[in-house]
Amino acid sequence: MNSSALWLTVIGLGLYHGVNPAMGWPLAVANGMAARRASAVFATVLPLGGGHFMATAIVLLPFAWLGWYVEWSRAIRIGAGALVLLFGVFKLVKRRHPRLLARIAPTRLAWWSFLMATAHGAGLMLVPFMLGLCTAPEAGAVQAGHAAVMDYLARANLGTALLVAAVHAVATIFAGIGMAWAVYRYLGLRLLRRAWLNLDVPWGISLVLAGAAGMVLGI
Amino acid sequence: MLDTLRPDPTFHPSPRLAMEAEPEQLAYTVLLSPDRARPDALAVIDVDPQSATYGTVISQLVMPHTGDEFHHFGWNACSSALSPMSGHAHLQRRYLIIPGIRSSRIYIVDTQPDPRNPILVKTIEPEELMRKTGYSRPHTVHCGPEGIYISTLGGAGADGTQGPPGVFIMDCESFEILGRWEIERGPQKMHYDFWWNLPRDYMVSSEWGLPPQFEHGIVAEDLLANRYGHSVHFWNLRERKHVQTIDLGAHHQMALEVRPAHDPTREYGFLGVVIDTTNLEGSIWTWWRENGSFHIRKTATIPAEPADADQLPALLKGFGAVPPLVSDIDLSLDDRFLYVACWGTGELRQYDVSDPFAPRLTGSVRIGGIARHARHPNGRPYGGGPQMTEISRDGKRVYFTNSLYSSWDAQFYPEGVPGVQLMCHVGANGGIELDPAFYVDFGPDYAAHQVRLQGGDCSTDSFCYPSA
Numbered sequence: 001m002n003s004s005a006l007w008l009t010v011i012g013l014g015l016y017h018g019v020n021p022a023m024g025w026p027l028a029v030a031n032g033m034a035a036r037r038a039s040a041v042f043a044t045v046l047p048l049g050g051g052h053f054m055a056t057a058i059v060l061l062p063f064a065w066l067g068w069y070v071e072w073s074r075a076i077r078i079g080a081g082a083l084v085l086l087f088g089v090f091k092l093v094k095r096r097h098p099r100l101l102a103r104i105a106p107t108r109l110a111w112w113s114f115l116m117a118t119a120h121g122a123g124l125m126l127v128p129f130m131l132g133l134c135t136a137p138e139a140g141a142v143q144a145g146h147a148a149v150m151d152y153l154a155r156a157n158l159g160t161a162l163l164v165a166a167v168h169a170v171a172t173i174f175a176g177i178g179m180a181w182a183v184y185r186y187l188g189l190r191l192l193r194r195a196w197l198n199l200d201v202p203w204g205i206s207l208v209l210a211g212a213a214g215m216v217l218g219i
Numbered sequence: 220m221l222d223t224l225r226p227d228p229t230f231h232p233s234p235r236l237a238m239e240a241e242p243e244q245l246a247y248t249v250l251l252s253p254d255r256a257r258p259d260a261l262a263v264i265d266v267d268p269q270s271a272t273y274g275t276v277i278s279q280l281v282m283p284h285t286g287d288e289f290h291h292f293g294w295n296a297c298s299s300a301l302s303p304m305s306g307h308a309h310l311q312r313r314y315l316i317i318p319g320i321r322s323s324r325i326y327i328v329d330t331q332p333d334p335r336n337p338i339l340v341k342t343i344e345p346e347e348l349m350r351k352t353g354y355s356r357p358h359t360v361h362c363g364p365e366g367i368y369i370s371t372l373g374g375a376g377a378d379g380t381q382g383p384p385g386v387f388i389m390d391c392e393s394f395e396i397l398g399r400w401e402i403e404r405g406p407q408k409m410h411y412d413f414w415w416n417l418p419r420d421y422m423v424s425s426e427w428g429l430p431p432q433f434e435h436g437i438v439a440e441d442l443l444a445n446r447y448g449h450s451v452h453f454w455n456l457r458e459r460k461h462v463q464t465i466d467l468g469a470h471h472q473m474a475l476e477v478r479p480a481h482d483p484t485r486e487y488g489f490l491g492v493v494i495d496t497t498n499l500e501g502s503i504w505t506w507w508r509e510n511g512s513f514h515i516r517k518t519a520t521i522p523a524e525p526a527d528a529d530q531l532p533a534l535l536k537g538f539g540a541v542p543p544l545v546s547d548i549d550l551s552l553d554d555r556f557l558y559v560a561c562w563g564t565g566e567l568r569q570y571d572v573s574d575p576f577a578p579r580l581t582g583s584v585r586i587g588g589i590a591r592h593a594r595h596p597n598g599r600p601y602g603g604g605p606q607m608t609e610i611s612r613d614g615k616r617v618y619f620t621n622s623l624y625s626s627w628d629a630q631f632y633p634e635g636v637p638g639v640q641l642m643c644h645v646g647a648n649g650g651i652e653l654d655p656a657f658y659v660d661f662g663p664d665y666a667a668h669q670v671r672l673q674g675g676d677c678s679t680d681s682f683c684y685p686s687a
Contacts, residue, residue, distance in 0.1 A: 026303035030418060033685045034484050096392075102305040102364040105420055105457045112304060189232040189684055192301065198224050198309040 006132045010164050013129075013210075014171020017052065017122055019179050020203070021196045023172065024048040024113055027106075028180035029192070041184050044109060045177045051113025052122065053169035057162060059123030060130050064161035065154060077218030080127045085211025087121045092204035121207050123165075128214020130164045226308045229674040231298045234481040234552040235686035237612050237675065244270075245334055245673040246609075246618060249289035249317060250279070250638055250665040253625040257664060258282040259289045261317065261328060263335055264640065264659055266618075266672075274657045278336050282326060287319025288625060291607075291669050293360030295327075295367055295391050297680040302417055305364040310391060312675065314340070316367055318357035320624075321434070323348055323373075325357055327394050334673060341394055351396045352387040355379045356430055359412050361679060364457075366391045368400060370413050372427060379430035384410040386424075405461030409448040412477045415456050417683050419486055422454040423506065423513075425474040436626040439534060445469035445496055451477070451506065453513045465515050467504065470496045474504075478550040478557070478678070480575070484685045487575050489557055490515065491548040499523035499538060501545030503559060505575045519578040521545065524564050526590035534630050541589045544631075546623050547607050549678050551614040553686075556581070556649065558608050562623055563631065565591050565604040567643065569617075569651050581649035586641065587621060589631055595641065596655040603628060603636035607669040610677040617643040617651060622666035638667035 032041035231237035244267040295314035323345035356373035367389040373379025386400040411427035426448020453463040479488030487507035503519040523540040544563030565588020570578035585593040587601040603621035638661030643651040
């Protein structure tokens with residue numbers, strides 16, 4: 001996969017996460033309706049997007065940092081892919097809702113969004129694609145033990161991870177706010193009952209596919 | 220098994236959408252054996268006016284044990300599953316959770332695949348409830364963000380007084396008891412009803428009395444000494460902490476049903492108080508939240524009605540009057556009409572509560588009653604008075620039963636309270652009238668307590684979006 005395909009995947013997954021009601025757009029609708037103000041719909045999306053960004057970044061950063069262990073790079077990519085795949089299988093087999101998520105007060109939206117995205121493996125899903133975007137160290141540079149190169153690589157990879165998280169979160173916000181606004185302004189609550197599709201199975205399958213893609217990319 | 224692709228069609232984001240849903244076709248009513256000679260039962264009643272069996276019992280699920288005393292019950296899941304925060308949208312409203320208030324046993328009844336013939340799928344024995352929660356006498360069932368919430372009237376020990384009663388949580392898929400709900404209960408020591416506002420994150424609970432005060436009948440000395448419950452408690456729902464108690468004044472004995480406005484943007488609700496020991500009147504209270512703290516005010520009173528001593532049971536002979544005994548209140552989904560069951564005087568009242576601080580009496584029917592014994596329009600007698608009330612989702616019909624609690628029934632209505640369920644029609648702008656053709660007779664062996672409607676109820680479902 002070339003890098004523009006990888007970036008498109010990052011954006012595509014962002015849109016996918018955004019339209020999933022489990023990532024929070026119904027909260028934006030509820031807040032807008034409760035306040036009877038359109039601005040309340042948009043105000044909700046910022047904490048939701050921020051939480052989603054944090055959940056993604058916190059998973060991507062350690063993997064990006066690992067990326068400069070060149071001698072292990074293949075193993076890391078395959079291992080990360082396998083981890084994502086296994087998490088997907090876990091989600092498919094054990095489809096229980098962590099009750100902890102229901103204990104968060106409605107005022108702590110960013111925290112809720114962070115935990116919700118983490119529990120769903122939203123960040124993990126991105127790992128294989130982010131690793132594809134990380135700068136691969138050149139074999140010669142590493143063998144020479146060139147500290148400056150290593151430092152550069154590490155920072156470049158952390159930067160990539162943050163950029164992936166940010167681009168992904170923006171796409172998530174864009175899709176989420178689009179859904180929330182359409183329901184709030186045009187479609188009405190009736191649609192909520194029809195649009196709130198059970199994405200548990202497709203979500204688990206997405207994790208499996210993302211993990212498999214990562215393993216293929218690693219090999 | 221419980222996972223669906225789309226939300227259950229009986230889950231509604233807002234009260235208005237619930238009102239627009241199709242009318243109920245079946246009602247489920249819990250029946251109890253007052254002398255505990257036979258097992259309690261769940262009756263299925265045909266309430267579809269187009270049906271040939273309209274207004275009759277089409278099946279009865281008889282339980283395997285005796286002595287449970289069915290009281291309040293509820294659904295495993297309801298509209299609260301559409302809470303944007305809890306992510307449980309793909310459950311099914313399918314199981315009825317039926318506690319035995321005397322035995323502390325809990326039955327899980329499946330209304331699928333044939334809603335007309337529900338089946339018993341699980342029994343939770345009292346020992347398990349006690350071991351996992353330290354509570355007994357399970358009472359009110361609500362489906363909520365973390366599963367099924369059930370309030371209890373008793374704590375540990377044989378008489379339920381070792382430790383306070385409270386609320387416990389049950390998993391809404393496996394029906395495992397998960398444990399106590401309260402993390403900090405503050406001064407709360409008695410329990411009756413509870414309900415909440417999910418988006419605003421608060422719970423309200425009320426007080427009846429401890430088991431020795433109700434299990435063997437009303438304790439007149441306790442009542443006259445104002446020892447029954449007279450406080451309401453307010454809680455932080457997610458943090459499970461007690462935040463405020465309001466004492467209504469000791470003479471306001473037995474603060475029972477808590478009915479919050481259904482529209483979650485409205486931060487008020489109602490409370491029914493059974494009796495004022497200074498003048499025997501019943502009362503309706505309105506509570507509200509303002510700047511983070513709760514307030515409550517008495518907004519309607521129902522006076523006692525004079526009666527000759529020879530018309531009265533021993534308990535009331537000295538008073539020369541019948542207290543209304545406000546045993547249940549219920550609020551229509553549009554938050555417009557509050558129904559008040561006066562079990563003592565035999566009256567069902569309808570109040571317009573568009574202004575929640577100034578309820579306006581807009582309708583009344585008379586049926587049964589301690590002194591009046593008012594007959595049904597079809598000429599048949601009616602034991603007891605209007606009791607647990609359930610309003611159809613569209614607000615056009617009001618169903619009610621006639622039994623309060625077996626040992627109290629015997630005290631106030633010594634001639635007996637054979638199980639009956641009735642229905643009133645509601646006028647477009649208020650007013651209520653008994654349906655002469657609807658008279659469900661459960662026979663002399665059973666008392667009838669509470670009604671649940673297929674597809675959801677005005678006294679169980681909670682909504683997460685405003686009707687706007």
